[in-house]
Amino acid sequence: MAMRDLLSAEEIEAAVGAFSAAESFCHKKFFEMVGLKKKSQEDIKKIFHILDKDQSGFIEENELKFILKGFTPNGRDLSDKETKTLLAAGDKDGDGKIGTDEFITLVAEA
Structure with a gap:
């Protein structure tokens, strides 16, 4: 499953583009802009598993960087x-x- 199967390409590009400058990232604004706030817990879990690159069941600091x-x-x-x-x-x-x-x-708090 790919991120674009769960979120719109336009929202992804707009959200990532909004935080293209160094030291500008705000997870609360990003999660809202990318459309995560509107998703079900099941879809958020699917997105989590995409971000969990090593499939450890956790997103570690080295994965958060990316x-x-x-x-x-x-x-x-x-x-x-x-x-x-x-x-x-x-x-x-x-x-x-x-x-x-x-x-x-984290997404719900955003």
């Missing part, structure tokens, strides 16, 4: 600061990674 590329190949890498901010926002249990339920909560 989250925009998970939506479209022309997305930029997040800076270390942006990555750590996103991890801190999503890692509710403090284990250093974001699980499925944490990701659903």
Whole structure:
């Protein structure tokens, strides 16, 4: 399954483009712009599994850095600061990674 099977190409491009400048990423605005806020928990889980590149059941810090590329190949890498901010926002249990339920909560909070 591809990201474009779940989200519109136009919303993906607009959302990724809105955060093309370094240090501009805001997960709350991004999740809203890309259309995640409108999706069911089941669709959010499918998106989580696309972003979980190593299929470990978690999105680790090294995968978060490339989250925009998970939506479209022309997305930029997040800076270390942006990555750590996103991890801190999503890692509710403090284990250093974001699980499925944490990701659903992160999207809902956005």
